[in-house]
Amino acid sequence: MATIGEPQTTLDTPTHLPGQWQSDSFLNANAGTIGRTVSTKSEANTSSRFSFWIGKTQQAPTAPDIGLEIGNIIAAQSDDKLDVTFGTIVEMRSYTDVESFIADYLSHNFGDATIQVPTDVSEVVVVTCNVMRNLSLRTKPIGRSQVFFPSPLGIRYAYGIVDCTGAPQFAGAEIPIGMFENGDGTVASVAVDEHFVIGPEGAHVNVSGISGLASKTSAAQFFIKSLLTHTKKNAAVIMFNVKSRDLLYIDQPNGRALADPWSVAAYSTLGVPLEPFKNARFFAPADPNDPKGTQSLRTLPTERFQWDLSLIRGDIQTLFDAEDWDDKTEGVWYRISEQIDTGGIVSYANMLAWIDKMINQASKNNTTTIFGQHIMTWNKVTARLRMFPKRYKGLITPAGMGVDIPWKELKANSIYVIDIQMLADRAKKLVFGRAVRELSDLMETEGKALDAIVVFVDELNKFAPGGNVRTPLKSRLVDITARGRSMGLVLVGAEQFASSVEKEIIENCTTHLFGRTEANELRAANYGSLTDEVKTKLMMLPQGSLLAKFAKFPQPIFVRFPYPPCLPGDQFKKA
Amino acid sequence: MQVVLLESANSVYDVPYDCRKDSNCSEFRFFEDGRQRTLQIGYIRADYKPNLVLIPVHFFVVAAVILERQDRHLKLWKEPRVDQGIFIARSLVPDQSVLDEFAQSGLSIVDTETATGTGAPMDYYEMRRRALNRAKTHRLALEQQLITEWRGDPGIGDGFLVVDGTLMNIRDERSVERCVGVSRSFGNRYFDIPQHNRIMQMSERQRSWAFRFHDEQDDLREGARERMSWYLRLRERCHGDPEFGLLRIEIAKKYVNEAQVYAERFSRSLLSERFPTAYPTPRWDKHLYPLGVCDSYLSSVVPSMSTITASMRG
Numbered sequence: 073m074a075t076i077g078e079p080q081t082t083l084d085t086p087t088h089l090p091g092q093w094q095s096d097s098f099l100n101a102n103a104g105t106i107g108r109t110v111s112t113k114s115e116a117n118t119s120s121r122f123s124f125w126i127g128k129t130q131q132a133p134t135a136p137d138i139g140l141e142i143g144n145i146i147a148a149q150s151d152d153k154l155d156v157t158f159g160t161i162v163e164m165r166s167y168t169d170v171e172s173f174i175a176d177y178l179s180h181n182f183g184d185a186t187i188q189v190p191t192d193v194s195e196v197v198v199v200t201c202n203v204m205r206n207l208s209l210r211t212k213p214i215g216r217s218q219v220f221f222p223s224p225l226g227i228r229y230a231y232g233i234v235d236c237t238g239a240p241q242f243a244g245a246e247i248p249i250g251m252f253e254n255g256d257g258t259v260a261s262v263a264v265d266e267h268f269v270i271g272p273e274g275a276h277v278n279v280s281g282i283s284g285l286a287s288k289t290s291a292a293q294f295f296i297k298s299l300l301t302h303t304k305k306n307a308a309v310i311m312f313n314v315k316s317r318d319l320l321y322i323d324q325p326n327g328r329a330l331a332d333p334w335s336v337a338a339y340s341t342l343g344v345p346l347e348p349f350k351n352a353r354f355f356a357p358a359d360p361n362d363p364k365g366t367q368s369l370r371t372l373p374t375e376r377f378q379w380d381l382s383l384i385r386g387d388i389q390t391l392f393d394a395e396d397w398d399d400k401t402e403g404v405w406y407r408i409s410e411q412i413d414t415g416g417i418v419s420y421a422n423m424l425a426w427i428d429k430m431i432n433q434a435s436k437n438n439t440t441t442i443f444g445q446h447i448m449t450w451n452k453v454t455a456r457l458r459m460f461p462k463r464y465k466g467l468i469t470p471a472g473m474g475v476d477i478p479w480k481e482l483k484a485n486s487i488y489v490i491d492i493q494m495l496a497d498r499a500k501k502l503v504f505g506r507a508v509r510e511l512s513d514l515m516e517t518e519g520k521a522l523d524a525i526v527v528f529v530d531e532l533n534k535f536a537p538g539g540n541v542r543t544p545l546k547s548r549l550v551d552i553t554a555r556g557r558s559m560g561l562v563l564v565g566a567e568q569f570a571s572s573v574e575k576e577i578i579e580n581c582t583t584h585l586f587g588r589t590e591a592n593e594l595r596a597a598n599y600g601s602l603t604d605e606v607k608t609k610l611m612m613l614p615q616g617s618l619l620a621k622f623a624k625f626p627q628p629i630f631v632r633f634p635y636p637p638c639l640p641g642d643q644f645k646k647a
Numbered sequence: 648m649q650v651v652l653l654e655s656a657n658s659v660y661d662v663p664y665d666c667r668k669d670s671n672c673s674e675f676r677f678f679e680d681g682r683q684r685t686l687q688i689g690y691i692r693a694d695y696k697p698n699l700v701l702i703p704v705h706f707f708v709v710a711a712v713i714l715e716r717q718d719r720h721l722k723l724w725k726e727p728r729v730d731q732g733i734f735i736a737r738s739l740v741p742d743q744s745v746l747d748e749f750a751q752s753g754l755s756i757v758d759t760e761t762a763t764g765t766g767a768p769m770d771y772y773e774m775r776r777r778a779l780n781r782a783k784t785h786r787l788a789l790e791q792q793l794i795t796e797w798r799g800d801p802g803i804g805d806g807f808l809v810v811d812g813t814l815m816n817i818r819d820e821r822s823v824e825r826c827v828g829v830s831r832s833f834g835n836r837y838f839d840i841p842q843h844n845r846i847m848q849m850s851e852r853q854r855s856w857a858f859r860f861h862d863e864q865d866d867l868r869e870g871a872r873e874r875m876s877w878y879l880r881l882r883e884r885c886h887g888d889p890e891f892g893l894l895r896i897e898i899a900k901k902y903v904n905e906a907q908v909y910a911e912r913f914s915r916s917l918l919s920e921r922f923p924t925a926y927p928t929p930r931w932d933k934h935l936y937p938l939g940v941c942d943s944y945l946s947s948v949v950p951s952m953s954t955i956t957a958s959m960r961g
Contacts, residue, residue, distance in 0.1 A: 191719055
């Protein structure tokens with residue numbers, strides 16, 4: 073116990089003391105003062121929001137052009153220079169002293185729009201910012217302050233990437249997600265914390281936006297490249313190619329990126345090599361007409377997989393209609409599984425033959441039940457099971473040994489691309505579900521070689537739709553996003569509408585990347601924290617830009633990312 | 648009031664002004680306005696046996712500003728003049744150290760005993776009246792100082808200064824030479840009733856005859872103040888208030904020989920200055936936009952009555 077006179081243990085308060093920083097180093101002095109904070113009788117500044125007016129341009133003649141817009145970051149330096157508060161612009165309003173619309177109408181000689189009056193009406197643009205962080209780390213309303221653009225250090229401090237001395241703040245490696253371009257032309261790299269992307273503190277990434285306009289696949293490819301480059305952990309990646317040739321040539325260089333100076337510079341700044349993915353292997357269901365071929369659209373070497381009963385038995389339910397898979401069907405399947413376990417059934421054809429035998433026997437004996445389940449249920453199940461190998465030719469082999477994807481060969485920096493674009497939705501779910509199960513098992517094995525496996529899948533809403541529909545695959549994905557950060561299984565999902573994906577999955581993601589998004593979608597609760605003006609910007613976001621929301625960021629940030637390092641599949645031309 | 652007609656008063660005059668062509672034709676570059684705020688913040692009890700004297704203490708703020716227009720935008724010509732302090736009947740205060748405390752806090756101490764008044768100087772109400780009168784003269788003096796400084800600035804060139812109110816308060820004739828006073832409320836009638844009614848019935852863009860006048864009460868020892876003046880209708884009255892949109896303009900007597908030229912020229916500029924309008928604020932019909940901006944600016948630099956009350960009594 074401490075006694076009076078002895079040194080007391082002090083609590084580690086999170087506040088910074090003045091003197092630990094030079095507040096000027098967080099500001100871009102070249103751009104000059106851009107305004108001054110203001111609160112009024114009716115619109116107070118709070119600890120989370122503040123307003124400032126934009127003043128006349130005061131910058132030096134050599135300073136770059138200034139163009140404030142929604143999403144820019146500003147730094148408000150208190151008049152005593154003891155604190156700097158960083159804010160992101162969420163609203164811009166233009167006020168004039170025109171008393172009413174009719175006053176302006178009258179001012180123009182009763183509606184003559186060509187009339188020019190001797191004095192322009194006084195106009196002020198008032199900018200509202202969400203508070204991001206301040207140097208003092210105290211939660212308090214901002215006082216009277218001059219407003220500047222922040223320096224690159226200021227931007228990185230505002231996002232919690234560095235502390236007030238410029239030292240890194242992240243627990244894990246910095247994983248760059250793109251470049252932030254501020255209104256004064258200052259460019260800063262924006263990174264997320266590895267420990268919050270692939271665990272153990274948090275995990276999972278979700279990318280959403282309008283197809284064809286949001287560049288979701290490109291964003292994910294760049295992000296994964298950045299992750300593999302900067303992570304200090306042993307990580308492998310599994311990508312599912314769910315449509316067209318999207319991911320089928322990720323091992324090929326992207327000429328467009330190489331020819332684009334901004335992209336080249338961005339890769340250099342972000343420390344990511346502008347080269348395609350190495351160690352990539354491509355897998356696709358076997359071609360039923362070609363014993364060595366696959367059904368992939370990729371024309372370069374691709375490995376085949378074909379699953380026999382032993383490989384798919386745990387996921388067979390995925391192939392049934394949701395309404396077909398009831399308690400009775402499950403009872404029949406339970407009996408079949410028992411038979412497989414005893415070694416009485418070794419192949420798919422074998423299973424169908426055994427079921428036929430059971431049904432015939434029951435018919436002969438004039439019994440209506442088999443192992444307690446009605447014969448009609450057995451008939452229904454066998455009809456479905458008989459259909460699957462025909463419908464999913466190449467994926468399911470009725471006879472012989474299957475060929476699996478070599479999951480256990482995954483090692484650090486391995487990339488598997490599994491092409492399932494040719495499969496019907498249920499077969500896609502089968503492949504995806506089985507892969508996730510295999511990967512879960514792999515990551516739960518003692519002495520595993522990998523710290524993390526990143527699974528990238530587009531059209532996540534197909535595998536885990538929102539709403540009340542419960543499927544085993546959806547439940548598994550919910551479970552993985554809940555527990556994956558600790559076991560190292562990381563989901564990078566993409567979809568048009570984040571609102572169409574199971575809420576729990578979205579909520580478990582620590583990183584959200586929003587591309588251009590439709591107005592209807594923006595009405596969903598997922599976007600409730602965004603102001604109308606940020607939403608408007610999101611509706612008009614150019615390709616190559618995203619709004620990034622990260623668990624450790626105090627506010628979302630608009631970032632621009634370069635062209636992906638690998639060739640978009642539709643641009644591949646065979647030599 | 649001594650009035651001399653400079654043009655025939657048999658009719659009013661149309662100002663040649665085409666709104667489409669002339670809306671941007673104002674020649675004015677400078678605009679001046681002043682503001683005063685006075686609040687009684689207490690009183691001092693002085694026991695001059697057998698008389699008990701209650702001495703009111705007034706806080707005041709007076710300010711004056713000139714705005715300059717460049718490229719259709721208004722900006723400060725120079726920093727505004729602002730003075731704040733205490734009005735008090737100084738010699739009656741028994742403990743003069745109280746005044747020192749005010750002075751040490753940066754407030755001017757202005758003696759109200761020098762203000763003009765009609766009642767007994769030790770009467771409480773008379774002292775209050777004198778304080779209020781003093782506020783006005785103090786503000787007018789501040790405005791006059793500012794205008795004199797403006798007049799001495801070679802940068803103003805041949806520019807004219809539009810002053811909110813009469814020019815009769817400015818004694819420096821050299822300054823008045825470049826000023827245009829605009830009065831929006833009228834207490835005096837300068838003509839007989841038929842002539843005055845003619846003014847009250849003017850239409851939009853009509854002006855009265857020019858005239859010159861001086862105050863009979865004017866103390867000639869301080870220099871006789873004589874001004875040229877005329878009325879101008881800015882907006883159509885539409886059978887409403889006969890003073891709707893009506894201004895009275897004053898300029899220096901120096902221009903009486905070219906009365907018609909100046910009356911027409913300045914009327915055209917003032918017709919332009921009515922835009923942008925401030926509808927539906929009070930007196931919007933007589934609103935000249937740059938003077939409105941002067942007023943807004945002064946509002947921002949002079950503390951409001953509630954702020955003064957809170958800081959003085961809180």
